[in-house]
Amino acid sequence: xxxxxxxxxxxxxxxxxxxxxxxxxxxxxxxxxxxxxxxxxxxxxxxxxxxxxxxxxxxxxxxxxxxxxxxxxxxxxxxxxxxxxxxxxxxxxxxxxxxxxxxxxxxxxxxxxxxxxxxxxxxxxxxxxxxxxxxxxxxxxxxxxxxxxxxxxxxxxxxxxxxxxxxxxxxxxxxxxxxxxxxxxxxxxxxxxxxxxxxxxxxxxxxxxxxxxxxxxxxxxxxxxxxxxxxxxxxxxxxxxxxxxxxxxxxxxxxxxxxxxxxxxxxxxxxxxxxxxxxxxxxxxxxxxxxxxxxxxxxxxxxxxxxxxxxxxxxxxxxxxxxxxxxxxxxxxxxxx
Numbered sequence: 166x167x168x169x170x171x172x173x174x175x176x177x178x179x180x181x182x183x184x185x186x187x188x189x190x191x192x193x194x195x196x197x198x199x200x201x202x203x204x205x206x207x208x209x210x211x212x213x214x215x216x217x218x219x220x221x222x223x224x225x226x227x228x229x230x231x232x233x234x235x236x237x238x239x240x241x242x243x244x245x246x247x248x249x250x251x252x253x254x255x256x257x258x259x260x261x262x263x264x265x266x267x268x269x270x271x272x273x274x275x276x277x278x279x280x281x282x283x284x285x286x287x288x289x290x291x292x293x294x295x296x297x298x299x300x301x302x303x304x305x306x307x308x309x310x311x312x313x314x315x316x317x318x319x320x321x322x323x324x325x326x327x328x329x330x331x332x333x334x335x336x337x338x339x340x341x342x343x344x345x346x347x348x349x350x351x352x353x354x355x356x357x358x359x360x361x362x363x364x365x366x367x368x369x370x371x372x373x374x375x376x377x378x379x380x381x382x383x384x385x386x387x388x389x390x391x392x393x394x395x396x397x398x399x400x401x402x403x404x405x406x407x408x409x410x411x412x413x414x415x416x417x418x419x420x421x422x423x424x425x426x427x428x429x430x431x432x433x434x435x436x437x438x439x440x441x442x443x444x445x446x447x448x449x450x451x452x453x454x455x456x457x458x459x460x461x462x463x464x465x466x467x468x469x470x471x472x473x474x475x476x477x478x479x480x481x482x483x484x485x486x487x488x489x490x491x492x493x494x495x496x497x498x499x500x501x502x
Contacts, residue, residue, distance in 0.1 A: 184210045184213075185207055185210045185211075185214075186214070187210075187211055187214050187215075187263055188263075188292065189258070189261040189262060189263055189291075189292070190258070190263065190264075190286075190291055190292030190293060190294060191254075191258060191264050191266060191282070191283065191286045191291065191292070191293045191294070192211050192215065192263065192264070192265045192266065192293075192294050192295075192296055193266050193272075193273050193274065193279065193283065193293065193294070193295045193296065194208050194211055194212065194265050194266065194267050194273070194296045194298075195208065195267075195271060195272040195273070195296060195297055195298030195299050195300065196208070196226075196229060196267050196268065196269075196270060196271065196298070196299065197229070197270065197298075197299050197375070198270045198271045198299045198300070198301050198304065198374055198375055198402070199270070199373065199374060199375035199376035199379075199402075200375040200376065201229060201232050201233075203298070203299045203375055204229075204233075204298060204299070205296065205297075205298050207296055208296045208298055209233055209235070211263075211265055211296055212230065212233075212235050212237055212265055212267075213235045213237060214237075214263060215237050215263045215264060215265040216237075216257065216262040216263050216264065217237070217238055217239070217240050217254075217257060217262065217264055217265070218230075218237050218238070218239045218240065218264075218265045218266075218267060219239075219240050219241075219242035219250070219254055219264060219265065219266045219267070219282075220239050220240070220241065220242065220266075220267045220268070220269070221241070221242070221243045221267075221268050221269045221277065221278065222241070222243070222269055223239040223240070223241050225269045225270075226239050226267055226269070227239060237265075240253075240254075242254070242266070242278065242279075242282070243278055244278050247278055247281065247282070251281065251282055251285060254282060255285060255286070255289065258286060258289070258291050259289070259291070266279055266282065266283075270299075270301075270402070271299055271300050271301050272297070272298065272299070272300045275300060275302065275318070276318075276320045276321065276346055299375070301346070301374055301402065301404050302318050302344045302404060304371075304374045304375065304404075305344065305369075305371045305374065305404040305406055306342070306344065306406065308371070308381065309369040309371060309381065309383075309406050310369075310383075311342045311367070311369065311406050311408050312341075312342050312408070312409055313342065315340065315341035315342065315409070316341050316342040316343070316344055317336070317339050317341045317342070317343055317344065318344045319332075319336060319343060319344065319345050320345070320346055321345070321346045321347065321348070322345060322347065322351075322355055322358075324351060326354070326358065329355065329358050330358050330361065330362055330451075333358055333359055333361075333362035333363060334362050334449070334451070334452075336362075336363070337362055337363050337364070337410070337449050337452070338410070339409075339410075340409055340410060341409050342406060342407065342408060342409055343363075343406070343407040343409075344404065344405075344406055345404070345405040345406075345407070346402075346403065346404060346405075347403045347404075347405050348403070349398035349399055349400065349401070349403060350398050352370070352393050352398055352399065352403060352405075353390055353393040353394040353398070355405070356368070356370075356386055356387075356389045356390035356393060356405070357386075357387075357390040357394075359386045359390075359405075359407060360385070360386035360387040360390055360450075361449070361450055361451050362449050362451055363386065363407060363410075363449055364410070364411075364443050364446075364448050364449045364450060365385050365386065365387060365443055365450075366385065366386055366407050366408045366409075366410070366411075367383070367384075367385060367407075367408040368383070368384065368385065368386045368389055368405065368406060368407045368408065369381055369382065369383045369405070369406045370382045370389055370393075370399075370403060370404075370405055371403070371404045371405075371406070372399050372400070372401040372402060372403045372404070373400070373401035373402065374402070374404065376401070378400075378401070380399070386407065411446065422442075422446075422448070422453075422456065423456070423460060425442055425446075426438055426439075426442060426453065426456060426457050426460055427460055429441050429442055429457075430457060430460065430461060435454060435457045435458055435461055436454065438453075438457050439451075439453040439454035439457050
């Protein structure tokens with residue numbers, strides 16, 4: 166059961182909705198990501214009716230409550246105190262209270278704390294109800310003009326370069342739009358690593374969604390990386406969208422890729438071959454570079470073997486000096502001679 170019972174009657178209220186009443190349980194409530202008016206009427210009813218509001222930062226949540234005239238008490242619940250505060254919230258829920266869970270902005274549990282609390286509440290057979298609303302990933306997807314039939318929200322990438330590139334390499338084969346959160350100081354480096362691991366894909370950087378200085382910048386990953394390297398970190402909360410891999414790249418088999426790389430290697434360096442083919446196919450440049458190195462090493466090794474054979478007269482298979490008929494039984498005609 167949902168947990169809230171809406172008391173509305175078109176006949177009794179002249180078609181106007183009236184505030185809802187709510188049953189005991191945990192309510193996961195979406196709050197605005199920038200504009201304070203981006204909150205549902207049902208969410209305001211719940212926040213006003215709750216016995217306690219668990220929030221990341223009580224100062225941030227109190228500002229929202231003050232705007233809407235809500236005086237419900239708040240309790241800090243975040244990554245650093247969750248293990249200590251969960252039992253207190255569970256005690257309240259077991260007493261039959263209404264507990265609201267909010268994040269500083271957007272939908273709780275989407276790259277925010279709350280998973281363990283929800284899991285524990287469900288395990289105790291207490292109702293958990295989501296009150297949907299603002300979400301930065303959804304707002305970015307709705308406005309960026311990229312495919313939305315399939316998408317993967319990957320949250321924040323690792324801060325260390327090696328770990329970040331490893332994560333991106335795992336995501337390179339996902340046939341969907343990729344959605345990331347990113348901190349402004351790391352944006353240029355992350356975009357550059359995305360270009361290296363994901364290839365020359367279309368992307369968008371959206372910041373300050375729903376706020377006065379909302380901005381969306383589109384381009385290839387390398388273009389966006391170059392832009393933010395030149396102008397410096399932007400201000401505000403950032404969402405990065407990356408288009409899915411090119412269908413053409415998905416249709417190429419390894420033999421075709423090798424043939425294209427070998428042709429490119431005949432005209433330039435390993436670096437140039439990888440770059441040209443990445444731009445042509447949309448495949449990750451790092452993968453192409455590593456494969457080109459293998460092909461170049463193989464070609465050099467084969468060439469060395471041939472050179473050695475020509476110098477000492479020994480074929481690469483080591484068959485020189487061996488009697489042509491050695492190792493095989495003579496035929497009957499040979500034996501009769």
